[in-house]
Amino acid sequence: xxxxxxxxGLEESVLYPRVCQLLSRKGYTTMQCFPHGRYSPFEVDIxxxxxDSGELYMVEVKLCHINKALRQGMARLPYSDFVSLAFPDxxxxxxxxxxxxxxxxxxxxxxxxxxxxxxxxxxxxxxRLKSLxxxxxxxxxxxxxSLPYVMA
Numbered sequence: 001x002x003x004x005x006x007x008x009g010l011e012e013s014v015l016y017p018r019v020c021q022l023l024s025r026k027g028y029t030t031m032q033c034f035p036h037g038r039y040s041p042f043e044v045d046i047x048x049x050x051x052d053s054g055e056l057y058m059v060e061v062k063l064c065h066i067n068k069a070l071r072q073g074m075a076r077l078p079y080s081d082f083v084s085l086a087f088p089d090x091x092x093x094x095x096x097x098x099x100x101x102x103x104x105x106x107x108x109x110x111x112x113x114x115x116x117x118x119x120x121x122x123x124x125x126x127x128r129l130k131s132l133x134x135x136x137x138x139x140x141x142x143x144x145x146s147l148p149y150v151m152a
């Protein structure tokens with residue numbers, strides 16, 4: 001069933017700019033493929049942050065494979081204020097129908113990507129957030145932009 005919902009030859013990274021545009025409209029500065037290996041085992045597909053509030057928003061983009069996306073999303077919850085999973089539109093609609101309750105219980109948002117990205121489920125503030133973990137990520141973000149870091 002999953003294979004029929006994913007366009008042939010589509011690369012995950014092609015979807016990143018559309019998600020970045022969505023987060024930018026929400027006031028986030030975004031980075032694609034944010035590597036923070038010493039704090040988390042994987043790089044984040046999209047990381048958004050708001051300098052004024054110190055808010056972090058992480059998005060895992062997948063073509064399909066909801067279980068893999070959920071595992072990666074769970075690994076992001078201690079590091080980020082908000083976490084969303086993003087999929088191409090047809091698969092996102094499938095996920096919204098079959099996994100809505102699971103996503104909402106964990107606090108994940110769901111983003112559908114077609115010509116643009118749109119939020120199907122708004123994320124909730126992470127209840128698993130660890131301030132020390134988030135601070136490490138924020139220090140990396142500010143270092144990459146050569147900005148002075150002041151704890152929020």
